[in-house]
Amino acid sequence: MKILIAQGGGPTAVINQSLVGAVMAAKEAGHEIIGSRHGIKGIIDEDFVELHSLDNEKLMKVAETPSSALGSTRDKPDEEYCTKILNIFQKHEITGFLYIGGNDSSETIRLVLEAAKKANYAMKGFHIPKTVDNDLMENDHTPGFPSAARFVAKAIMGLDRDNEALPGVHICIIMGRHAGFLTCAGGLGGAHRVYIPEIPFNLDHFAKEVKETVEQHGRAVLAISEGIQDADGNPIISHFVDQETDAHGNLQLSGLPLGNVLADFLKEKGVAKRVRQDTFGYPQRCYPDASKVDQTEAFECGKVAVKSLQSDLSSGSITIKRTSNSPYTVEIAPVDLDKVANLTRHLPEEYYDKESKNITEAGRDYLMPLIGEIPQMERL
Amino acid sequence: MKILIAQGGGPTAVINQSLVGAVMAAKEAGHEIIGSRHGIKGIIDEDFVELHSLDNEKLMKVAETPSSALGSTRDKPDEEYCTKILNIFQKHEITGFLYIGGNDSSETIRLVLEAAKKANYAMKGFHIPKTVDNDLMENDHTPGFPSAARFVAKAIMGLDRDNEALPGVHICIIMGRHAGFLTCAGGLGGAHRVYIPEIPFNLDHFAKEVKETVEQHGRAVLAISEGIQDADGNPIISHFVDQETDAHGNLQLSGLPLGNVLADFLKEKGVAKRVRQDTFGYPQRCYPDASKVDQTEAFECGKVAVKSLQSDLSSGSITIKRTSNSPYTVEIAPVDLDKVANLTRHLPEEYYDKESKNITEAGRDYLMPLIGEIPQMERL
Numbered sequence: 001m002k003i004l005i006a007q008g009g010g011p012t013a014v015i016n017q018s019l020v021g022a023v024m025a026a027k028e029a030g031h032e033i034i035g036s037r038h039g040i041k042g043i044i045d046e047d048f049v050e051l052h053s054l055d056n057e058k059l060m061k062v063a064e065t066p067s068s069a070l071g072s073t074r075d076k077p078d079e080e081y082c083t084k085i086l087n088i089f090q091k092h093e094i095t096g097f098l099y100i101g102g103n104d105s106s107e108t109i110r111l112v113l114e115a116a117k118k119a120n121y122a123m124k125g126f127h128i129p130k131t132v133d134n135d136l137m138e139n140d141h142t143p144g145f146p147s148a149a150r151f152v153a154k155a156i157m158g159l160d161r162d163n164e165a166l167p168g169v170h171i172c173i174i175m176g177r178h179a180g181f182l183t184c185a186g187g188l189g190g191a192h193r194v195y196i197p198e199i200p201f202n203l204d205h206f207a208k209e210v211k212e213t214v215e216q217h218g219r220a221v222l223a224i225s226e227g228i229q230d231a232d233g234n235p236i237i238s239h240f241v242d243q244e245t246d247a248h249g250n251l252q253l254s255g256l257p258l259g260n261v262l263a264d265f266l267k268e269k270g271v272a273k274r275v276r277q278d279t280f281g282y283p284q285r286c287y288p289d290a291s292k293v294d295q296t297e298a299f300e301c302g303k304v305a306v307k308s309l310q311s312d313l314s315s316g317s318i319t320i321k322r323t324s325n326s327p328y329t330v331e332i333a334p335v336d337l338d339k340v341a342n343l344t345r346h347l348p349e350e351y352y353d354k355e356s357k358n359i360t361e362a363g364r365d366y367l368m369p370l371i372g373e374i375p376q377m378e379r380l
Numbered sequence: 381m382k383i384l385i386a387q388g389g390g391p392t393a394v395i396n397q398s399l400v401g402a403v404m405a406a407k408e409a410g411h412e413i414i415g416s417r418h419g420i421k422g423i424i425d426e427d428f429v430e431l432h433s434l435d436n437e438k439l440m441k442v443a444e445t446p447s448s449a450l451g452s453t454r455d456k457p458d459e460e461y462c463t464k465i466l467n468i469f470q471k472h473e474i475t476g477f478l479y480i481g482g483n484d485s486s487e488t489i490r491l492v493l494e495a496a497k498k499a500n501y502a503m504k505g506f507h508i509p510k511t512v513d514n515d516l517m518e519n520d521h522t523p524g525f526p527s528a529a530r531f532v533a534k535a536i537m538g539l540d541r542d543n544e545a546l547p548g549v550h551i552c553i554i555m556g557r558h559a560g561f562l563t564c565a566g567g568l569g570g571a572h573r574v575y576i577p578e579i580p581f582n583l584d585h586f587a588k589e590v591k592e593t594v595e596q597h598g599r600a601v602l603a604i605s606e607g608i609q610d611a612d613g614n615p616i617i618s619h620f621v622d623q624e625t626d627a628h629g630n631l632q633l634s635g636l637p638l639g640n641v642l643a644d645f646l647k648e649k650g651v652a653k654r655v656r657q658d659t660f661g662y663p664q665r666c667y668p669d670a671s672k673v674d675q676t677e678a679f680e681c682g683k684v685a686v687k688s689l690q691s692d693l694s695s696g697s698i699t700i701k702r703t704s705n706s707p708y709t710v711e712i713a714p715v716d717l718d719k720v721a722n723l724t725r726h727l728p729e730e731y732y733d734k735e736s737k738n739i740t741e742a743g744r745d746y747l748m749p750l751i752g753e754i755p756q757m758e759r760l
Contacts, residue, residue, distance in 0.1 A: 011545045013538070035760065038545075049760055061758035067541030069760045074546070158393070158666030161447035165391045165418075166454070170662070257637045281658035282550070286538035288755045289669055375668045378441035380415065380429055380449045 001309065002032045004094045005051070007130075008039040008101035008108070009074070011067035012144025013151075013290040014298035015130045018100050019070065020063035021302025022128070023051045029310065031096070039073030039101070040108060043085050046092075063299065066286040068100075076104055082111040090121055096309045097125040100302075103136055106317050106341040113315050113337075126305040127317040127337060130298070132285045134181035137343045138335050140322040141181075143298035146291040146370035148175070148284045149185035152223070153371055155280060156189030160221050161377060167219035168274025169210060169266055173259040175284050177227040180347040182284070186223025187359035188367045190377075193220065194358050197227035198346050201236050206262075207269040209357055214272050226258060226279075237261070291372035293328075300332050308334045317341075328369035381689065382412045384474045385431070388419040388481035388488070389454070390512065391447035392524025393531075393670040394678035398480050398508045399450065400443035401682025403431045409690065411476070419453030419481070420488060423465050426472075443679065446666040448480075456484055462491040470501055476689045477505040480682075483516055486697050486721040493695050493717075506685040507697040507717060510678070512665045514561035517723045518715050520702040521561075523678035526671040526750035528555070528664045529565035532603070533751050535660060536569030540601050541757060547599035548654025549590060549646055553639040555664050557607040560727040562664070566603025567739035568747045570757075573600065574738050577607035578726050581616050586642075587649040589737055594652050606638060606659075617641070671752035673708075680712050688714045697721075708749035 005022055007015055019035070026033040035049040036042035049070065062069050077085065089097065089112075097112060099105040109125040116123045129136050132148035152174055163170045172191065174183040180196025187194040192213045195201055213220040228236045237258045259277030266275050301318045308316055316334030323329045351363030359367070385402055387395055399415070406413040415429040416422035429450065442449050457465065469477065469492075477492060479485040489505040496503045509516050512528035532554055543550045552571065554563040560576025567574040572593045575581055593600040608616045617638045639657030646655050681698045688696055696714030703709045731743030739747070 007545070011542050051760075054760075058758065061756055062760060064755060065541060065758045066538045068545040069541075069758075070545075072545040154668050155663045158446045158668050159662055161445060161449075162391050162662055162666040165387070165448040165450075165452040257640055260637055276662065278661035278663065279659060280663075282539055282542055282656065283535045283658065283660075283663075286542040288534050288538050288757075375444060376441055377668075378438065378445045378449075380431075380434075380442060 001096050002092065002094045003096035003098060003306070003309065004034055004036055004043065004089070005098040006036040006039045006042065006100070007068035007070045007072050008099060008105045009072060010132065010285055011072055012130050012132055012285050013066040013147035013287065014143050014294045015067070015100055016065055016069045017063045017295050017298035018128045018130060018143060018302040020059045021299035022098055022306050023059060024056070025303040025306035027052050029306065035070045038071035039075065040077055040085060041073040041075050042071070043088050046088060066288050066290070077108055077111060079111065079115070082108070082115045085112050086115045086119060086121065089123060095123045097123065098128060098305050099125070100128040100130050102131040103340055103342055103344065106337050109315065110337045110341050124309050124314045126308050126315065126334060127340065128301050128305045129318060132182060133176050133179050135179035135345045136340055137345045138317070138319045138339050139345070140320050140330065141370060142320065143294060143301055144285065145181060146294035146372070148182055149367060150291045150371040150374070151284050151287045151289065152182055152185040152280060153189035154374060156186045156191050156221065156223060157374070157377055159278065160190040163219050163221050166274070168276060169214065169220045169222065169272040171222050171224060171259050171262050171275070171277035173224055173226050173277065173279040175280065176225045178344050178346070180225050180352065183223050183225040184347065184351060184359045184363055185367055185371065188364060188371070191221045191223035192217060193222050195222070195224045195228050196347060196352060197225050197229055199352070199354055200231040201228040202230070203265065207266060207271055210266060211271045224262065291370060293370055293372055297330065297332065304332045304334070325365060325369065381476050382472065382474045383476035383478060383686070383689065384414055384416055384423065384469070385478040386416040386419045386422065386480070387448035387450045387452050388479060388485045389452060390665055391452055392510050392512055392665050393446040393527035393667065394523050394674045395447070395480055395510045396445055396449045397443045397675050397678035398510065398523055398682040400439045401679035402478055402508070402686050403439060404436070405683040405686035407432050409686065415450045418451035419455060420457055420465060421453040421455050422451070423468050426468060446668050446670070457488055457491060459491065459495070462488070462495045465492050466495045466499060466501065469503060475503045477503065478508060478685050480508040480510050482511040483720055483722055483724065486717050489695065490717045490721050504689050504694045506688050506695065506714060507720065508681050508685045509698060512562060513556050513559050515559035515725045516720055517725045518697070518699045518719050519725070520700050520710065521750060522700070523674060523681055524665065525561060526674035526752070528562055529747060530671045530751040530754070531664050531667050531669065532562055532565040532660060533569035534754060536566045536571050536601065536603060537754070537757055539658065540570040543599050543601050546654070548656060549594065549600045549602065549652040551602050551604060551639050551642050551655065551657035553604055553606050553657065553659040555660065556605045558724050558726070560605055560732065563603050563605040564727065564731060564739045564743055565747055565751065568744060568751070571601045571603035572597060573602050575602070575604045575608050576727060576732060577605050577609055579732070579734055580611040581608040582610070583645065587646060587651055590646060591651045604642065671750060673750055673752055677710065677712065684712045684714070705745060705749065
């Protein structure tokens, strides 16, 4: 079989583990496997890299390297785009398509396979999940999320110590447009309050809650999702600044100074004299300190995708299900594409306490096995 | 001897190593050692912690924990403040004073010892260096800097991979008000251009240089100091926003959106369509992933400070000198306080190339042994 593999959307710290897992499995099974540069854009441009001829030592180094080694794209294909993709597949006799990405990538595979069916071209396609947002349906969690959660938890562990040394309010703005999973990792790291997109954000309640925390602890570390929104579903940041959107219509929130705006707001409200903020930004998805669990699972997802190409199934999205929490075990297997494509998973209610604005014990139990070994913080 | 130890200024990832190094040495020598909470403020408030009675296991865990376990302060004492400190020292029969901090802390010790001399009170004082800015005179580098440099280099290594996957301009704003050392660690991590406070920053040249990088590489990763200033010595950020100052008259630049301002500027100039920015902020000084070299040296500085109290010297600032680069070796010893107090060290000219706006081989050789083991990045 001739397989084409591509990487789409925002990179993660382990997306190359999935790439290399697939390449290793394909090599073992004697398939040809080529990579497309910059996601589906590289298919149209016929910008390919032969992967099966690379030696394992180099491949394993690529696996350990954060971000998408093949390059990525934000292109969201329509029917016409997918027909073009199919034409290239036919020209190069590619009959297996693997796309590593978020729910958009799952939809892309669906559209390409639809076009193939219409054209009577026999091919298969599997989606390999990745997203630091952790917002794919049917998954306990998605590759990339545990490493991002590790970065967030560790950063907040350090910032919590920093904030105790020089007390005040410390605002941490965390990635996640629609789902609060990553922000909850801030709760695991020791944030006093956690604000997620799933729960309407009210500026007055916010000021009151932070004030209470400062009164109780003399300080406050806050983990706040970049995607927090008011009761009408408008992002809080939209009250203050202009925005740009990407090709998918997603707002670009990571770079905007939500942290500064909220810091000024808390100072104006007299909540604390010293208010500092950090916007964690892109290091969340690419800081080279990945979770070992995440690395192993991402690699395995790539392998399972190749095995799925060899099975009776013609398409699917690879998913991770947790089969036990103690000891932590997972099952990695494909489900139907349309169970994942274009859908968004939100934080389960039992992981978050709306009253205390923090994660619950269930949330802690969920996150803890994912982030890998973390340093102990000791106080005097 | 009864020793008082305190931690001042911005915390670092290894400031507790110095604390514990001193406590362990004091315990071994049979001295009493007490800690003051929140720097010199805790002396005035007589807010003390007995440290010699803590067991070594707990102490070693504290050493591994980032930030100042005793708490810190931004208080800058005047003569009156120092007389108060002296009165407390006399009351508690404290004859050894160790203060871990930047050049301000060195000056504080000088003032307290001056007051003691006037009052005919026999006591000794030593300054233990720390600063992520690396701007203390007489030092090859200061504890805290190598770990911050490690964070910056690793973050930029990841962001460079991210930026290659989704090309554009990526601006990284890095701590360092007056000295470009930490920003240079961005050059070690792979930034295409590095902008430091020591070299006047010109917005038009900046746009031109970044445009050239984008033309050559199709993208640009930029390491930019928060303290960049124009030819007249005004911070670039001062052209755009209001500022607040701390008690030392230092501008608070970390939280202000210099990155956003520069990103908008480059977009307006048509340098690139996709311009993203990260302000590395406080994780630079407290992310729990310290450099092993830094940990060892910081611990040793604490030990040497206690040994200096036992020597013929009555005061001094502990310094690190590099005696060889390959193999990397250092000598840790005290110098006169006034060689460090209130002075600022800048980046040596030979570490930075003004033409290419990046670090030189000499700069690389300087930084490389400090940051510890870093992951390899492999490309396809």
